[in-house]
Amino acid sequence: MCEFIQPSPVFSNRFHSDRTLRYTLERLLPPDIFAMASPDLTRMGERAVDEIPRLAEAAERNEPRHVPYDAWGHRVDRIEVDGAWNRLVAIGQEEGLVALPYEVPYAQFSRVVQAGLVNLYEGAGAVAACPLVMSDGAVRLLSLHDADLAARYLPHLLARDQGWTCGQWMTEKEGGSDIGQASTIARPLGDGTWALSGTKWFTSAATSQVALALARPEGEAPGSKTLALFLLELRQPDGQWNHIHVRRLKDKLGTRALATAEVDLQGTIARPVGGLDRGVGKIADLLNVARLWASWGGPAGVGHLLMMARDYAGKRRVFGQWLRDQPLHRQWLARIGAEYEAMLALNFETALALGRHEQGQDASGLARLLAPLSKLACARQSIWAASELVESFGGAGYLEDTGIARVLRNVHVHCIWEGTTSVLAHDVLRALHGTDLGAVFLADIERRLVSAGAAAAPVVGPIRQACQALRQLAGAAEERDGRRLAWGMARTCQAVLLLEAAIWRQVRKSDASGWTALQLFIQQPLVPPALLVSDAELGDLAFGTVAGG
Numbered sequence: 001m002c003e004f005i006q007p008s009p010v011f012s013n014r015f016h017s018d019r020t021l022r023y024t025l026e027r028l029l030p031p032d033i034f035a036m037a038s039p040d041l042t043r044m045g046e047r048a049v050d051e052i053p054r055l056a057e058a059a060e061r062n063e064p065r066h067v068p069y070d071a072w073g074h075r076v077d078r079i080e081v082d083g084a085w086n087r088l089v090a091i092g093q094e095e096g097l098v099a100l101p102y103e104v105p106y107a108q109f110s111r112v113v114q115a116g117l118v119n120l121y122e123g124a125g126a127v128a129a130c131p132l133v134m135s136d137g138a139v140r141l142l143s144l145h146d147a148d149l150a151a152r153y154l155p156h157l158l159a160r161d162q163g164w165t166c167g168q169w170m171t172e173k174e175g176g177s178d179i180g181q182a183s184t185i186a187r188p189l190g191d192g193t194w195a196l197s198g199t200k201w202f203t204s205a206a207t208s209q210v211a212l213a214l215a216r217p218e219g220e221a222p223g224s225k226t227l228a229l230f231l232l233e234l235r236q237p238d239g240q241w242n243h244i245h246v247r248r249l250k251d252k253l254g255t256r257a258l259a260t261a262e263v264d265l266q267g268t269i270a271r272p273v274g275g276l277d278r279g280v281g282k283i284a285d286l287l288n289v290a291r292l293w294a295s296w297g298g299p300a301g302v303g304h305l306l307m308m309a310r311d312y313a314g315k316r317r318v319f320g321q322w323l324r325d326q327p328l329h330r331q332w333l334a335r336i337g338a339e340y341e342a343m344l345a346l347n348f349e350t351a352l353a354l355g356r357h358e359q360g361q362d363a364s365g366l367a368r369l370l371a372p373l374s375k376l377a378c379a380r381q382s383i384w385a386a387s388e389l390v391e392s393f394g395g396a397g398y399l400e401d402t403g404i405a406r407v408l409r410n411v412h413v414h415c416i417w418e419g420t421t422s423v424l425a426h427d428v429l430r431a432l433h434g435t436d437l438g439a440v441f442l443a444d445i446e447r448r449l450v451s452a453g454a455a456a457a458p459v460v461g462p463i464r465q466a467c468q469a470l471r472q473l474a475g476a477a478e479e480r481d482g483r484r485l486a487w488g489m490a491r492t493c494q495a496v497l498l499l500e501a502a503i504w505r506q507v508r509k510s511d512a513s514g515w516t517a518l519q520l521f522i523q524q525p526l527v528p529p530a531l532l533v534s535d536a537e538l539g540d541l542a543f544g545t546v547a548g549g
Contacts, residue, residue, distance in 0.1 A: 006396075007315040009308040011053070014120055015045035018303055019513075020337070024344045025116045027504045028352055033106050037113045044095055044120040048304075052091065053403060056126035058084035059257035060406055064207075066249045066261070077246035079207055079259050088128035092121060093163045098135045101358065102143075102158055111292075111355035115348055118296045123304030124403070126257040127410050131165035131205035133293040137286030138166040138212055140358075142231075145274035145282050149231055153210060167211035167234075168286060169263075171202040177423045179214060179280065180224035184265060186215040186272075195243075195267040196230060202250065204417075206261035209234060212286065213270065214279050229279035230270035243267040254409030287418055288371045292354060294414045295374040298382025299343040301411040305389040305404065306340060309333060312393060323392075333392070336385050338520035343378045343385075345497035346490065350374040366444060369428065369437050370493075376424040377490035379414040386411045425482035428489070438474040441489065442467050448496045455503050459495065459522055466492040466526035473527075480535065488527030495522055 014021055015038075025041070026034050062082035070076045096103065100114045122129050135157045142150040156164035174181040184198025196215045203211070213230050220226035236242050247262040273282060310333065313324035323329045350370040356362035386408050390397035397404045415421060432438045445467055449456050456463075466488060473485045498521055502514030531538065 008402075009311040009315070011049045011124070012307060012311070013042065013045035013049055014123065014303060014307055015041045015116070018307060020341050020344055021116065021119055021303060023505060023509065024348050024501065025112065027501060027508075028112050028348055029106075029109055033109050033113075037106060037116070040095065040113070041116050041120065044117050047091065047095075048120045048124050052088065052121065053124040055084040055088050055091075056124060056128075056257070056406070057403060058082055059088060059126045059128070063256050064249055064259035066246055068246070075245075077241060077244070079246065079249070079261065081207055081259055082257070085126065085128060085257050088125060089131055089165065092128060092132045094160050095121065096160060097121065097129070097132050098139065098163070099158045099160055101136065101355070102139060102154075104359070108355045108359045108361055109352070111351040111358070112348055115292075115296055115351040118293065119300045119303060119344075119347075122297050122300035123307075124407075126406070127255045127297070127413065128257070129293060129297060130255070130258050131167070131208050133290050134168045134205055134208070134212075134286070135164070135166045136293070137168070137289035138210070140289050141212070141282060141286045142273065144285055145229075146231075149271065149273060153231070156209070164209040165205055167203055167205040167208040168283075168290070169200040169203050169211050169213040170283065171200065173199060173201045177419060179227065180222070182214055182216060182227060184213070184215040185218055186228060186230065186270070187218045189269070193269050193271055194230060196232065196265040196270050197267060198265050199247075200263050200265065202260060203263050204255075204258060204260045206246070206249075206259045206263070212273070212283065213265075214283065215270075217276055224280045227279040228276040229273040229282045231273050232268055232270035236269075242269055253412060254406075255413050256409075288354070288368070290418045291371045291375040291424075292350060294417050295347055295350065295371075295378040298379050298386070298411045298414045299340065299347055301407045302336075302340050302343065302382050302385045302389065305386060305407055306333075306337065308404070309389050309392045329392075332388070334516065335520055336388050338517040339381050339385050341501065341514070341517040342491075342494040342498055342521050343381050345501055346370075346374045346494050347378060349493075349497055364440050364444075365435070365437050366440060369431050369441055369489075372419070372424040372427045372431070373486060373490040373493065375414070375418065376421055376428075376486055377494065379411075380421060382411045383415065421483060425486040426479075428486040429479065429482050432474055438471075441493075442471060445492060445496050448500060452499055452503060456499055459499055459518060462522050462526060463492060463495050463499075466495070469527045480531075480538075484528045484530070491524075491526045495526055 059082050065080045067078040067080060095117055097117055101110050104110045106113050139154055139157050157166060170179055172182050174183055184196055186194040186196050188194055210231060210233050213232060214227045215230055216226055217228055233242055243266045245264040245266055247264060250260040313329060314322055316323045353367040353370050357367040390404055390408050393404060396402050449460055449463060470488050473481055498518040502518050505511045505514040
């Protein structure tokens with residue numbers, strides 16, 4: 001009797017095998033910069049074939065552990081993480097995932113190269129990017145708002161060898177995303193430092209060396225406007241906690257290798273960042289960077305699963321045919337592939353816009369708008385695509401030891417981190433209110449359509465119709481339409497970016513697949529249809545109970 005054994009998918013270096021990723025980088029980077037960056041991208045792609053997945057599996061298998069007391073009853077609050085986790089973080093630092101935008105070896109394109117590296121690094125990883133995200137955002141924030149703290153901490157945060165990482169501690173029990181309800185109090189100690197007291201309900205990267213935290217100076221009125229931003233070191237010089245009590249580690253759906261804690265600040269020594277004013281405004285500079293990374297994380301997982309699914313389709317026979325030869329399966333993977341192309345188009349365009357803004361080469365404000373749009377759209381699209389791809393492996397996709405289930409769990413976090421979909425929709429509404437950003441956004445879409453010339457003819461109608469619908473929505477600017485407006489802006493932007501990618505691919509590579517991706521993408525509405533029911537009817541459906549119950 002001959003036992004059948006199904007061949008497993010084989011990983012490849014996605015910088016070479018993932019056409020969407022490689023062509024997106026090649027399209028946006030000048031030829032000399034693409035050539036300069038290719039060795040780094042190749043190396044990260046190789047590490048993602050074997051080293052990173054192996055470490056990710058070990059880190060998730062051996063989850064962080066909170067040890068509150070030592071053998072003699074002393075309170076120690078030790079957080080133990082697997083060495084594989086520490087190694088994953090170190091790889092990210094070695095490859096410059098934090099340092100690149102500040103070393104700027106590729107000038108205004110450094111963020112684009114960074115996005116390519118993160119896509120390769122995060123696809124098969126265990127979300128070890130989290131502390132790197134916060135470190136990148138902290139460097140940006142300190143550089144803008146506090147030269148003294150920047151001089152002290154940036155050398156540690158930007159180090160490629162034995163670098164520090166930074167946490168971001170905003171979330172409290174009372175508020176969540178509504179940070180104005182924060183109850184952590186800061187009391188002056190008279191020497192330029194402050195003592196923070198309160199509970200932080202979610203502290204990702206709880207094993208970092210430093211953290212940024214919001215707190216209300218004692219005596220200040222409630223609300224977000226009176227919050228100040230502080231930087232704290234988690235440990236004192238003797239290695240003891242900086243008056244921090246770890247309540248517990250969170251038991252989460254995904255990101256299980258990441259130590260996320262509830263902590264009590266019990267007189268934690270901290271320093272204000274750039275004075276006591278505009279704490280929330282300052283943290284927004286970190287959030288723009290963090291939202292960019294969150295928009296990269298989901299598509300990275302989708303790219304990894306697509307690589308596996310495409311390889312598997314040539315190794316799995318069903319009903320006498322290879323999966324790759326079955327029209328139904330080809331159509332399914334092509335639809336997912338089109339959404340992946342749209343995600344990367346917006347990912348990298350946002351990275352380019354932020355890089356230009358940081359280098360003082362773009363004052364349009366589009367980076368401020370694209371960051372929440374990219375995060376909102378790509379996080380949601382990634383969950384859909386990852387779920388579909390899990391199904392493409394049948395039962396094997398549901399097994400933990402294939403590594404596929406880990407990717408599905410982990411992509412979900414990007415819809416939560418740095419603002420849920422509704423929070424981001426609110427942020428887009430705020431960005432549009434009282435500014436001309438909406439007009440700038442629509443003008444940029446029109447400029448790209450005009451630049452495409454006659455090649456845009458097949459899609460110019462749907463894109464301009466979408467722009468008209470967005471113009472009307474933005475004019476009304478009602479909260480109930482916030483998600484519809486933001487989602488429509490993101491998808492309309494993706495459509496015109498896919499158009500540019502399709503033209504480039506046809507001209508430069510004699511490859512028509514970009515047009516196929518665009519056609520499949522615009523078959524779905526760019527702007528979701530209006531909900532033609534009243535708020536009262538919506539509320540009844542959303543919160544309805546049995547009559548008389």
